[in-house]
Amino acid sequence: MKLNFNDTILDISSNGKIFTLTLDDKTIHAEVLHSDREAPPHGGNGKLDLLIDGQHLTAYVSSDNAKRWVTVNGQTCVLTKSSGARKGGHAPHAAGELTAPMPGQVRAVNISEGDTVTKGQTLLVLEAMKMEIRVQAPRDGVVKKLFVKQGQTVEREQILIEIVDTLES
Amino acid sequence: MNTFKKILIANRGEIAIRIMRACKELGIKTVAVYSDADKNALHVQHADEAIHLANSSPADSYLNTDKLIRAALDSNADAIHPGYGFLSENASFAREVVSAISSPQGKLTFIGPSADSIRLMGDKAESKIRMKQAGVPTVPGFEGLESENDFKQAAQEVGYPVLVKAAAGGGGKGMRVVNHENELSESIESARREALNAFGDERLLVEKYIPNAHHIEFQVFGDQHGNLLHLFERECSVQRRYQKIIEETPSPLLTPELREEMGQAAVKAAQAVGYYNAGTVEFIVDPDTLKFYFLEMNTRLQVEHPVTELTTGLDLVHWQIRVAAGERFPYSQEGLTQRGHAVECRIYAEDPANGFLPSTGNLLQFIEPRGPGIRVDSGFTSGDEVTHFYDPLLAKLIVHAENREIAIQRMQAALKEFIVHGVIANIDFLQAVLSHSDFRNGVVTTRWVETNFNWAPPSEPSMESLVAAALADLTIANRQSKIENRSGPDPYSPWKNPSGFRN
Numbered sequence: 030m031k032l033n034f035n036d037t038i039l040d041i042s043s044n045g046k047i048f049t050l051t052l053d054d055k056t057i058h059a060e061v062l063h064s065d066r067e068a069p070p071h072g073g074n075g076k077l078d079l080l081i082d083g084q085h086l087t088a089y090v091s092s093d094n095a096k097r098w099v100t101v102n103g104q105t106c107v108l109t110k111s112s113g114a115r116k117g118g119h120a121p122h123a124a125g126e127l128t129a130p131m132p133g134q135v136r137a138v139n140i141s142e143g144d145t146v147t148k149g150q151t152l153l154v155l156e157a158m159k160m161e162i163r164v165q166a167p168r169d170g171v172v173k174k175l176f177v178k179q180g181q182t183v184e185r186e187q188i189l190i191e192i193v194d195t196l197e198s
Numbered sequence: 199m200n201t202f203k204k205i206l207i208a209n210r211g212e213i214a215i216r217i218m219r220a221c222k223e224l225g226i227k228t229v230a231v232y233s234d235a236d237k238n239a240l241h242v243q244h245a246d247e248a249i250h251l252a253n254s255s256p257a258d259s260y261l262n263t264d265k266l267i268r269a270a271l272d273s274n275a276d277a278i279h280p281g282y283g284f285l286s287e288n289a290s291f292a293r294e295v296v297s298a299i300s301s302p303q304g305k306l307t308f309i310g311p312s313a314d315s316i317r318l319m320g321d322k323a324e325s326k327i328r329m330k331q332a333g334v335p336t337v338p339g340f341e342g343l344e345s346e347n348d349f350k351q352a353a354q355e356v357g358y359p360v361l362v363k364a365a366a367g368g369g370g371k372g373m374r375v376v377n378h379e380n381e382l383s384e385s386i387e388s389a390r391r392e393a394l395n396a397f398g399d400e401r402l403l404v405e406k407y408i409p410n411a412h413h414i415e416f417q418v419f420g421d422q423h424g425n426l427l428h429l430f431e432r433e434c435s436v437q438r439r440y441q442k443i444i445e446e447t448p449s450p451l452l453t454p455e456l457r458e459e460m461g462q463a464a465v466k467a468a469q470a471v472g473y474y475n476a477g478t479v480e481f482i483v484d485p486d487t488l489k490f491y492f493l494e495m496n497t498r499l500q501v502e503h504p505v506t507e508l509t510t511g512l513d514l515v516h517w518q519i520r521v522a523a524g525e526r527f528p529y530s531q532e533g534l535t536q537r538g539h540a541v542e543c544r545i546y547a548e549d550p551a552n553g554f555l556p557s558t559g560n561l562l563q564f565i566e567p568r569g570p571g572i573r574v575d576s577g578f579t580s581g582d583e584v585t586h587f588y589d590p591l592l593a594k595l596i597v598h599a600e601n602r603e604i605a606i607q608r609m610q611a612a613l614k615e616f617i618v619h620g621v622i623a624n625i626d627f628l629q630a631v632l633s634h635s636d637f638r639n640g641v642v643t644t645r646w647v648e649t650n651f652n653w654a655p656p657s658e659p660s661m662e663s664l665v666a667a668a669l670a671d672l673t674i675a676n677r678q679s680k681i682e683n684r685s686g687p688d689p690y691s692p693w694k695n696p697s698g699f700r701n
Binding site for chain 1: 396552558586589620655659667670
C-alpha cells in the first residue's frame with residue numbers, strides 16, 4: 030500500500046512483522062518492536078519502539094485530522110498526510126489578502142472598507158497570550174474588504190483584510 | 199507560631215500548582231480560582247476547592263481584584279498568594295487584600311511584600327530616586343511621562359535607541375525598543391494597551407536601551423523582623439522579545455568579587471524600600487566593563503525561582519508563606535552557599551520559525567522527562583487546550599548538576615524526552631541554543647537571539663519520522679479504526695475520536 034506524507038510517497042509491504050518501505054528510491058526494513066497507545070480519546074496517539082534498518086529508536090506519534098506530529102530522537106516535526114484523491118492544504122490566498130500570522134483576538138481595527146492605505150501602515154492589531162502583533166499594509170492600496178471585527182477570535186491563516194490597488198474593477 | 203489554614207492562589211498554570219504543592223506540604227488547604235477557559239485546567243484539579251471568577255478575559259477574571267478578594271472571603275481563606283504576573287505587583291491589590299474585612303477569622307494576609315514596597319518599586323520615578331540615594335547604580339532614563347511630547351523629549355535626551363516599558367511591568371510585557379522617533383507613538387500606544395491588559399496599569403517609562411548586555415538578577419529574601427539577605431544571582435541573558443527563555447545560576451560572567459558587590463547592591467536596593475518576602479533585583483551588566491546598573495526590582499516570586507531553590511536548597515514558596523505568617527527567616531548571609539549548577543528552560547507554546555508567535559491547540563501528547571536532577575514545573579497535561587487568552591508558558595524544565603557542563607548535558611538529554619504534540623513548542627530551538635558555542639562559552643547577551651543566532655527547523659522531515667508516521671498509521675492507528683470506522687465519517691482520520699478534539 031502507499032501512504033503520502035508531505036508529498037513523499039511511501040510504498041509499504043509487510044512480511045509478518047517486518048515492513049519493507051520504499052521512499053525516494055530507498056528501501057528500508059522496519060519492525061515495530063513495541064507500541065504504547067494512549068487511552069481514548071487519544072487512542073491514535075502513542076509511542077512506538079522501532080527497528081529501522083537495524084537501528085533501534087523510539088518515536089512518538091500523534092494524529093489530528095490529516096496532521097501527524099512525530100518526535101524522533103528529540104526532534105519534532107509536523108507532517109501532513111494526503112489521501113492522494115485530494116491534496117491537503119488550502120487554496121493559495123489571493124495576493125492582496127492579509128491573513129492572521131497567529132491565532133488570537135482582534136484588539137483594534139484601524140481601517141474601514143474603502144480606506145486608502147499606505148505601505149507599512151498598521152491596519153489592525155491582533156493579540157494572543159498577552160502579546161500584540163500589528164498587521165501592516167504590505168503595499169499602498171485600498172481596503173476592498175474587511176473580514177473581521179474588533180473583539181473577534183481568529184485562527185492562524187484566517188483571512189483578515191483584502192487590499193487592492195484601486196476599487197474600480 | 200501563627201500559621202495559615204487556607205490560602206487562595208490568585209493565579210493559574212504552573213505557578214498556581216507549584217504554590218499549591220508548597221501549601222500541601224505545609225498542611226495548608228488551597229483554593230483555586232479560574233476563568234471559563236480554565237474550567238478543566240490542571241491548577242483547578244490540584245486545589246482543595248475552586249471558585250469560578252468570570253469569562254476568559256484576564257481583565258474580568260485573574261485581574262479582577264473584587265472577585266478575587268470576595269472569593270477569598272467566601273472560602274474562608276486567611277491569605278492570598280498572587281504568584282507572578284497578573285496582580286502580583288499591583289500595590290492597590292495588596293492593600294485591598296490586607297484591608298478586607300474577613301469575619302469571623304480576622305484579616306486576610308497578602309503573601310508578598312508590603313503594599314508600600316510594591317508601590318515604591320512599581321513607581322519607577324520614586325524607585326530610581328531611592329536607588330540613587332542608596333548608592334545603587336541605575337540606567338539613564340525618564341519617568342512620569344504623560345503627553346506624546348513628553349515621551350519625544352525624553353527619548354531625544356536619552357538618545358535612541360530607547361526602551362519604552364510598562365512602569366508596572368515584568369516578564370517583558372508592555373515593552374518596546376524604539377530605534378527612531380517615527381516609531382515612538384505607535385510603540386507607546388501598543389505598549390500601553392499590552393500593559394493595561396497584563397497588569398491593569400498603563401503607565402510607561404523611557405530609558406536608554408543598552409544592547410549587548412547580560413541580564414543578571416539577584417534573589418533577595420527577607421522576613422518582617424529586619425533580616426534581609428540575597429540568595430545569589432540568576433543569569434537570564436537568553437531572551438527573545440525581551441522575555442527570558444533560559445536561566446541559570448551561577449552566572450558564567452560573575453567573579454566572586456562582582457557577585458559579592460552586586461549582592462550587596464541588591465540588598466541595599468531592597469532595604470531602601472523596607473522589603474520583606476521574596477523579591478528580585480534585576481541588573482544589566484556590561485560584559486566589557488563589568489559595570490552593572492539597577493534595572494528594576496520585581497516584588498514577587500519570579501518564574502525562574504527554581505534554579506535558586508536547587509542551588510541554595512531553600513524552598514522559596516515555603517518561606518514566602520512562613521515569613522508572611524510572621525516567622526523569622528533563620529539564615530545569615532555567611533551561612534548561604536551555592537551548590538552545583540542549575541539551568542531552567544521555559545517550554546513555550548510558540549513557533550520559533552514563525553517569529554516566536556504563539557501556537558494554540560489541543561495537547562495531543564504532553565510527556566515530561568524524569569530522572570535524577572530533573573524538575574518539571576508544569577501547568578498542562580495531555581488533552582488540555584492551550585488557548586490564546588494567557589501566557590504561552592507550558593512548563594519549566596529545570597535541571598541541577600555538580601557543574602555547568604554537566605547541567606547543560608542533563609538539560610539536553612531531558613529536553614529530548616520532553617514530548618509536546620498538538621501545539622508547536624520551542625524545544626528544538628532551546629536545544630539549538632544549548633549546543634551553540636556562545637552559550638557554552640557564557641557570552642550570550644540579551645539581544646543575542648535576534649542578532650547573532652540564526653536558526654531554522656530542518657526543511658525536510660527525516661526518513662525516520664516518515665517511517666514512524668507510516669508505521670503508526672498501520673499499527674496503533676488501525677486497531678482503533680475498526681471500532682471507529684462505524685461512526686467516523688472522516689476519511690482522513692479513521693482512528694480519531696469521532697467527538698473530535700475541537701468542539
